[in-house]
Amino acid sequence: MRYSLSEASIGDIEGIYRYTLTQFGTAQAVANHGSLEQAFERICEYPQIGRQRPEIDELTRSLVHRSHTIYYEIRADHIFILRILHGQQDPMRHQIR
Numbered sequence: 001m002r003y004s005l006s007e008a009s010i011g012d013i014e015g016i017y018r019y020t021l022t023q024f025g026t027a028q029a030v031a032n033h034g035s036l037e038q039a040f041e042r043i044c045e046y047p048q049i050g051r052q053r054p055e056i057d058e059l060t061r062s063l064v065h066r067s068h069t070i071y072y073e074i075r076a077d078h079i080f081i082l083r084i085l086h087g088q089q090d091p092m093r094h095q096i097r
Contacts, residue, residue: 012084
């Protein structure tokens with residue numbers, strides 16, 4: 001299975017990269033980006049790995065990855081990454097879908 005990214009998740013990834021670059025430098029920003037990609041691949045291998053999030057939507061699942069939570073949906077032919085939020089961000093205050 002493959003994955004695709006929502007516009008919002010692309011913005012999240014860019015924001016995470018910029019923040020990490022500013023705070024911790026290039027090496028850590030690149031490492032974090034690679035780690036996120038590995039998490040996406042793991043979700044593709046094991047789509048049910050994340051927990052269901054009925055408070056958001058009956059199709060939404062989430063997986064905690066380091067200090068972030070990846071919100072996604074299992075579609076017929078791929079995983080759709082909805083958002084990547086910091087663990088301290090309240091998903092009910094951010095538009096997940």
